[in-house]
Structures are given as structure tokens and as C-alpha cells.
Amino acid sequence: MKIPKKHPRSKSLIERHKIEEGMKKGIVTPTGMIAQGRGEAFDYLLGERTIAPAQKAIKAAAALLLLAKFPVISVNGNTTVLCGNETVALAKSLGCEIEVNLFYRSQKREKLIEKEFQRSGVGILGVNPKKKLKGISSKRAMVDAKGIWKSDCVLVMLEDGDRTEVLRKNGKKVVAIDLNPLSRTAKKGNITIIDNCTRAVPLLTKEIRKLKKKNDSELRRIIKGFNNNKNLRQCVNCIKKGV
Secondary structure, three states, X not given: OOOOOOOOOHHHHHHXXXXXXXXXXXXXXXXXXXXXXXXXXXXXXXXXXXXXXXXXXXXXXXXXXXXXXXEEEEEOHHHHHHHHHHHHHHHHHHOOEEEEOOOOOOHHHHHHHHHHHHOOOOOOEOOOOOEEOOOOOOHHHEEOOOOHHHOOEEEEEOOOHHHHHHHHHOOOEEEEEEOOOOOHHHHHOOEEEEOOHHHHHHHHHHHHHHHOOOOHHHHHHHHHOOOXXXXXXXXXXXXXXXX
């Protein structure tokens, strides 16, 4: 599939193609493709750009992740094919683990995702996990003892709200990346970045590298000055302007 670089929707078409290829490989499920379509709709309304409120959330998220003692990045099929390499760069900037967590979990899918990350030169956690988070009825409850189970802060992308809520109840801070400011994930996260993960992850990596120079008190000041609910309202206003 060749897409002209100057096509007005080349980026979204490339992303859609990645999802299609991921589905052919067995990494992405049919529901994952539907989820991608929902995300695209919100991204169009945002102007397919990182809006100002999202930039503020990225800075606060970077500070929160840097203050964490054991942060973990959670990935699923969609994020693997959309921003796998960028996620590896983010993990390296934080020095943290990556863990696969799937709603439609199967060992075959876990292994396929593990293989994708191994191509980038890193291993991941979450393949055949043994620990179970209480409060989740789906297989997303299963987590790795060396990863999300012991983490104090989890970055989730294209997530379902029930797990975000349960992670919070288990005493973990949650940074979420979601294109829908009205979703349960967005509302339940400590800090929610309303942006496409393909844009947000590289920007988050860049911000982390910048904020590494700050001391803990300065990082806490950044977090204290951020209000997630207020930020989400600002994101909704940006979407209204795009309607």
C-alpha cells in the first residue's frame, strides 16, 4: 500500500494500514480495528494535532513518571503496531519495563507481541502472567508479578476504563493516553493525555529527557499545578471547535 506523502490524510491512512497489517498477523483483533476507527473520529475533530491542553498533560505526565519508583508501560495489540518503536524509546528514557496486557488474551497473541518488541531489541513482561488484580472480570486482570503488579505508576494507552479504575484502587498512579476526553479511562486516570498515541509517545519521551534535569521538588510543583478534570474540559472545548 503506497500512500503519497503529501496526501492530506496520509498519516491516518498509514495508521489504518498498520492496524490492518497487525490484524493479518494476529496481533490486532477485529474489535481493535473498530477502536481505531473511533479514535480517528476524535482525532479529526482535534485537527490531527497535539492541542495545547495535551501538551500541558504531557509535561505533568513526564513529571509523574519520573517521580515514580517503578513505572511500567502497558501495551496492547493496537499500540504495538502503531507506536511499538516509540514505546521502546520511551521505556529506555525512563529505564522502565514494558508489559503486554490484552482484553482478548491468548498466549499466541502475547507471543506475537513479544516477538514484535524483540525485533526492537527489548524483552517485555506479561507473557503468561500469574498475578490477578481484583475487580476486573476480563483477562486484563492478569498481570506480571515483575511488572504492573509491583508498579507504583502505569502508563496505559487505548485502554478500557474498568482496568484504569482498578489500578487506581490498587494504589497505583495512572497516566492515560486517550483520544476521547469523555471516556471512563480519561476520567479515571491521574493524568490523561488527549492525543493520538503516535504523537503523544514521542513527545512524552522528549519531555522526560528534558525534565530529567529537574529535582524532585520541581517535578512535584509541575504535578501540583495540573488539574486533570480542568484539562479534560479544555480538551472537550477544543473538540467542540472542531465540530
